[in-house]
Amino acid sequence: xxxxxxLGLLSLAGALAGLALALAGCGGDHQxxxxxxxxxxxxxxxxxxxxxxxxxxxxxKITGTYEDRLTSDVMMGLxxxxxxxxxxxxxxxxxETSPDGLTxxxxxxxxxxxxxxxxxxDDFVYALRRLMDPTQASExxxxxxxxxxxxxxxxxxxxxxxxxxRAVDDHTLEYKLEHPAPYLLELAKHQxxxxxxxxxxxxxxxxxxxxxxxxxxGPFNIVSWKLGDHIHAVKNPLFYDAKSVCVDExxxxxxxxxxxAEKRVRAGELDANGNIATNRIAFLRRPDQxxxxxxxxxxxxxxxxxxxxxxxxxxxxxxxxxxxLGMAIDRDFITQVLDxxxxxxxxxxxxxxxxxxTPPTPPIWTTWPLARRxxxxxxxxxxxxxxxxxxxxxxxxxxxxxxxxxxxxxxQADWKAIGVQASLKQEDVQIxxxxxxxxxxxxxxxxxxxxxxxxxxxxxLNQTSSGVxxxxxxxxxxxxxxxxxxxxxxxxxxxxxxxxxxxxxxxADQPIAPLVFQVNTNLxxxxxxxxxxxxxxxxxxxxLCVKGVPVVH
Amino acid sequence: xxxxxxxGSRKAPSLMEAARGRSLWDDAGRRLIRNRFxxxxxxxxxxxxxxxxxxxxxxxxxxxxxDKTHVWVxxxxxxxxxxxxxxxxxxxxxxxxxxxxxxEIGVVxxxxxxxxxxxxxxxxxxxxxxxxxLMMRFVDILYSLPFIFFVxxxxxxxxxxxxxxxxxxxxxxxxxxxxxxxxxxMSLKQREFIEAARAVGLSGxxxxxxxxxxxxxxxxxxxxxxxxxxxxxxxxxLSFLGMGVQEPLTSLGTLISNGxxxxxxxxWLLIIPSILxxxxxxxxxxxxxxxxxxxxxxxx
Numbered sequence: 001x002x003x004x005x006x007l008g009l010l011s012l013a014g015a016l017a018g019l020a021l022a023l024a025g026c027g028g029d030h031q032x033x034x035x036x037x038x039x040x041x042x043x044x045x046x047x048x049x050x051x052x053x054x055x056x057x058x059x060x061k062i063t064g065t066y067e068d069r070l071t072s073d074v075m076m077g078l079x080x081x082x083x084x085x086x087x088x089x090x091x092x093x094x095x096e097t098s099p100d101g102l103t104x105x106x107x108x109x110x111x112x113x114x115x116x117x118x119x120x121x122d123d124f125v126y127a128l129r130r131l132m133d134p135t136q137a138s139e140x141x142x143x144x145x146x147x148x149x150x151x152x153x154x155x156x157x158x159x160x161x162x163x164x165x166r167a168v169d170d171h172t173l174e175y176k177l178e179h180p181a182p183y184l185l186e187l188a189k190h191q192x193x194x195x196x197x198x199x200x201x202x203x204x205x206x207x208x209x210x211x212x213x214x215x216x217x218g219p220f221n222i223v224s225w226k227l228g229d230h231i232h233a234v235k236n237p238l239f240y241d242a243k244s245v246c247v248d249e250x251x252x253x254x255x256x257x258x259x260x261a262e263k264r265v266r267a268g269e270l271d272a273n274g275n276i277a278t279n280r281i282a283f284l285r286r287p288d289q290x291x292x293x294x295x296x297x298x299x300x301x302x303x304x305x306x307x308x309x310x311x312x313x314x315x316x317x318x319x320x321x322x323x324x325l326g327m328a329i330d331r332d333f334i335t336q337v338l339d340x341x342x343x344x345x346x347x348x349x350x351x352x353x354x355x356x357x358t359p360p361t362p363p364i365w366t367t368w369p370l371a372r373r374x375x376x377x378x379x380x381x382x383x384x385x386x387x388x389x390x391x392x393x394x395x396x397x398x399x400x401x402x403x404x405x406x407x408x409x410x411x412q413a414d415w416k417a418i419g420v421q422a423s424l425k426q427e428d429v430q431i432x433x434x435x436x437x438x439x440x441x442x443x444x445x446x447x448x449x450x451x452x453x454x455x456x457x458x459x460x461l462n463q464t465s466s467g468v469x470x471x472x473x474x475x476x477x478x479x480x481x482x483x484x485x486x487x488x489x490x491x492x493x494x495x496x497x498x499x500x501x502x503x504x505x506x507x508a509d510q511p512i513a514p515l516v517f518q519v520n521t522n523l524x525x526x527x528x529x530x531x532x533x534x535x536x537x538x539x540x541x542x543x544l545c546v547k548g549v550p551v552v553h
Numbered sequence: 554x555x556x557x558x559x560x561g562s563r564k565a566p567s568l569m570e571a572a573r574g575r576s577l578w579d580d581a582g583r584r585l586i587r588n589r590f591x592x593x594x595x596x597x598x599x600x601x602x603x604x605x606x607x608x609x610x611x612x613x614x615x616x617x618x619x620d621k622t623h624v625w626v627x628x629x630x631x632x633x634x635x636x637x638x639x640x641x642x643x644x645x646x647x648x649x650x651x652x653x654x655x656x657e658i659g660v661v662x663x664x665x666x667x668x669x670x671x672x673x674x675x676x677x678x679x680x681x682x683x684x685x686x687l688m689m690r691f692v693d694i695l696y697s698l699p700f701i702f703f704v705x706x707x708x709x710x711x712x713x714x715x716x717x718x719x720x721x722x723x724x725x726x727x728x729x730x731x732x733x734x735x736x737x738x739m740s741l742k743q744r745e746f747i748e749a750a751r752a753v754g755l756s757g758x759x760x761x762x763x764x765x766x767x768x769x770x771x772x773x774x775x776x777x778x779x780x781x782x783x784x785x786x787x788x789x790x791l792s793f794l795g796m797g798v799q800e801p802l803t804s805l806g807t808l809i810s811n812g813x814x815x816x817x818x819x820x821w822l823l824i825i826p827s828i829l830x831x832x833x834x835x836x837x838x839x840x841x842x843x844x845x846x847x848x849x850x851x852x853x
Binding site: 259277283338402405410424426 | 617618619621624639640641642799800801811814817818
């Protein structure tokens with residue numbers, strides 16, 4: 001009996017395999033379609049890879065680029081990213097600034113939420129108050145401390161009504177700032193400045209951002225979310241510019257393993273995916289591989305190591321230990337040999353190419369050859385009390401991405417060469433950043449991608465006031481003071497000079513060890529049109545289309 | 554009649570030998586030796602074990618040494634017999650250390666499963682009744698837990714470490730062992746020699762220790778040789794999913810997993826560890842097969 005049933009199953013499997021072969025044999029186009037979920041006739045469907053599953057859809061709860069990619073497809077702030085990443089009018093149709101640069105007035109267009117309720121200035125006020133409300137503990141609140149009284153409100157010293165935001169009428173919004181911020185339009189496209197649908201949040205509370213309750217004002221609507229599998233979105237017919245949106249349906253897939261995702265893109269299963277494993281770029285660009293898919297562009301991003309100084313017993317409280325570790329890393333081997341020159345070695349934190357900023361001269365040891373740096377590092381560790389008899393031991397957390405799996409063992413070997421025993425611990429990217437925020441790590445890889453094109457967006461991370469995002473728990477009054485001075489300085493040149501001095505102070509302390517300056521890499525099927533490489537790596541789905549389908553822009 | 558005594562006394566040793574007869578184990582050993590695959594596998598495995606133990610000391614490179622001038626070189630280049638990986642680490646050195654780790658996990662996890670499985674199964678089978686019901690239902694419940702889920706839970710609760718892997722795998726493997734042992738025990742306890750032991754007044758524990766367990770060895774030995782490769786494979790699955798051993802330590806599964814991501818670029822990083830894995834697993838399976846045929850000829 002059981003044997004017969006086994007045979008039945010076998011023949012069924014055989015038949016299925018035969019069917020799959022027959023389907024695959026029908027020619028290239030059918031082959032790719034067989035791997036994709038069905039797309040309704042006459043519709044345009046996109047299958048997009050995303051480096052992680054978001055923690056939430058709420059713009060007030062997210063921090064990652066993989067979350068921004070999704071939330072910015074379904075919601076929109078006063079400005080939005082154009083195809084080339086620059087800020088253009090979004091919910092606001094026009095704006096003006098006061099002569100002193102401290103008051104900004106935005107005029108909203110006639111737009112509605114996806115449930116038909118109008119988007120009003122009040123929704124923006126409500127969102128900002130919610131973001132800054134200390135009981136909400138929003139991790140990203142500090143990025144908006146430029147708004148009048150924001151820091152005091154976020155620390156519970158002032159009521160939320162004291163915030164420098166005011167709904168003049170339903171369609172006019174006024175911001176008051178602490179100091180002039182030429183980058184406010186860049187910030188206005190960032191999720192922290194998004195409005196939230198007040199009527200929905202008041203009805204559902206924190207559960208408002210779950211699929212089913214979620215209401216957005218962006219070009220797409222979330223339909224369903226299968227955790228760890230995919231998120232399904234369709235075009236929002238009520239979006240103010242819906243006629244210009246080409247794509248009808250999108251599926252977002254979390255792709256933690258970029259090499260596996262690369263195979264899915266190659267097979268036509270995914271239309272685009274970010275983060276190519278850097279050591280594979282040279283290979284993929286070969287003419288017999290997929291050169292037309294490879295997109296590489298300069299990026300405002302840094303990878304670095306954060307050393308957790310919070311614990312009183314932490315070895316990283318000793319400045320000599322941090323400097324020794326930073327010195328001993330052979331960055332050029334990683335960037336030139338392992339990654340074939342796809343990324344650049346970083347000895348400073350703020351990436352080159354950032355607007356109106358000249359980075360400080362890196363510490364003198366960066367010019368020494370590796371052997372001399374190793375000797376100096378060993379000597380510093382010995383001064384700090386570590387040596388062969390009493391080696392420095394700690395755990396280094398890193399993401400489980402293929403790029404990190406290449407880079408981290410190399411760093412580990414460099415540290416071993418100066419007698420440091422670092423054990424590696426890999427984590428999924430959400431867990432890693434959660435550990436960083438909770439300070440549940442000893443040393444960790446970390447990455448920072450600019451939210452807006454300004455050096456302050458990097459330097460504020462190590463400022464005491466940035467709270468959970470100061471991963472190393474670094475507190476240096478000189479550094480904090482220099483950044484405060486930069487913030488209150490209206491003159492651009494002087495402001496840059498304060499920031500440059502601050503970065504030099506920080507680098508001399510090495511609360512973080514810079515590793516590489518990132519590039520943004522994407523694999524995009526050549527049949528996708530409307531994709532523009534840009535320095536912020538923002539590619540909103542509303543601009544994308546598929547070859548052969550007319551675009552209405 | 555002193556004359557008859559002399560030859561008799563001379564004959565005594567050979568008579569005694571005849572009286573000892575051929576034990577079950579002698580027969581089994583003879584049958585095993587006749588199985589060429591099994592014997593060849595014993596030699597292969599012996600060689601692999603020795604290589605894994607002393608190889609790392611003889612290899613010119615350490616498994617975590619980065620040869621920064623020879624990164625990703627194919628076999629027989631730059632003094633690397635089997636080439637290097639994407640970080641410039643010698644593949645031969647990594648293979649030897651990976652093999653060692655895999656065998657270590659295989660043996661330790663099997664021993665863990667053996668100890669728990671035999672104790673649990675023999676106790677359940679021998680005492681029977683409600684105790685048997687209770688113990689075996691517990692096994693059924695553990696069986697129903699999805700393995701990967703169980704491992705992830707362990708990792709989240711206790712963090713990642715090497716020892717935990719042994720424990721996790723051993724904890725799952727003992728279930729089958731307990732069932733096999735229980736079945737055998739239930740049939741053994743009906744035998745006359747157990748009745749005799751009970752008549753003499755031996756306690757339950759003593760009967761299990763002195764009479765049941767030694768008689769279980771046949772099926773258990775066979776099962777052990779089949780469990781070790783199973784454990785090595787399980788470890789590979791975990792390493793493939795990124796939950797196994799952590800860099801720079803390696804195992805066969807990790808080597809294959811890393812090799813698979815680079816297979817178009819550096820095929821030797823996938824092919825060589827895979828061959829070694831197949832050879833190891835085949836050797837264990839042939840030995841297990843040979844032992845089963847030898848110990849339990851009815852099953853052939």
